[in-house]
Amino acid sequence: MKVLAISGSPRKSGNTETVISTMTGILEEKGYDIEFIRLNDFPLQGCQACKYCRTKGDKCLLDDGISDLLEKLKEADRVIIGAPNYMGAVSGQLKIFLDRMYSLKDSNRISRVAKGAKGVLVFAQGHSNRDAYEKSYSSVMKIVESNNIEVTDIIVAHGVEIPGEVRDKNEIMEKAAEASANL
Numbered sequence: 415m416k417v418l419a420i421s422g423s424p425r426k427s428g429n430t431e432t433v434i435s436t437m438t439g440i441l442e443e444k445g446y447d448i449e450f451i452r453l454n455d456f457p458l459q460g461c462q463a464c465k466y467c468r469t470k471g472d473k474c475l476l477d478d479g480i481s482d483l484l485e486k487l488k489e490a491d492r493v494i495i496g497a498p499n500y501m502g503a504v505s506g507q508l509k510i511f512l513d514r515m516y517s518l519k520d521s522n523r524i525s526r527v528a529k530g531a532k533g534v535l536v537f538a539q540g541h542s543n544r545d546a547y548e549k550s551y552s553s554v555m556k557i558v559e560s561n562n563i564e565v566t567d568i569i570v571a572h573g574v575e576i577p578g579e580v581r582d583k584n585e586i587m588e589k590a591a592e593a594s595a596n597l
């Protein structure tokens with residue numbers, strides 16, 4: 415099983431990455447093949463709205479690492495996508511990637527992602543109410559699911575500010591372990 419894990423956090427040992435790396439560790443033990451990507455490591459260029467992907471070609475016209483990553487997404491069996499909450503929404507790093515996912519669909523809005531993939535979404539937020547940003551997270555889920563990736567779990571690391579402090583939140587870490595088992 416090819417697993418593509420994508421983090422939209424700039425903090426290497428932050429809460430988003432702590433949850434994602436716990437999950438990928440479990441999946442690695444199951445024998446899955448893991449590729450971890452930190453979006454912040456790329457020069458991030460947003461969608462240029464040229465619509466090449468929907469009119470002339472079958473992929474994004476931009477020649478960069480995000481286009482390469484989108485090609486990998488088309489072939490992944492399992493996907494983990496995570497981001498911190500910034501200003502009530504996902505980080506800009508992930509938002510750019512989500513916009514670029516526009517290029518995954520053809521002129522009939524049919525996704526080019528291979529059917530059968532499963533995925534988990536991971537969000538980290540300072541707010542202690544898990545459901546405070548539900549609308550924002552479910553909009554990410556819609557984008558992912560409209561691309562043939564069944565979202566089996568959404569992990570919200572809530573009430574976390576200090577990098578990695580989610581490790582001490584047993585309930586959240588147990589949910590992350592369960593989500594890995596379901597993948």
Ligand SMILES: Cc1cc2nc3c(=O)[nH]c(=O)nc-3n(C[C@H](O)[C@H](O)[C@H](O)COP(=O)(O)O)c2cc1C
Pocket residue numbers: 423424425427428429430431497498499500501502503538539540541542574575576577578
């Ligand atoms: C620019 C910025 C904006 C933030 N805005 C919010 C917010 O609106 N709501 C919230 O609950 N937490 C907010 N936070 C807190 C982060 O979501 C929280 O620290 C989270 O654990 C960061 O994830 P990370 O550790 O993976 O980087 C913000 C943090 C930053 C740096």
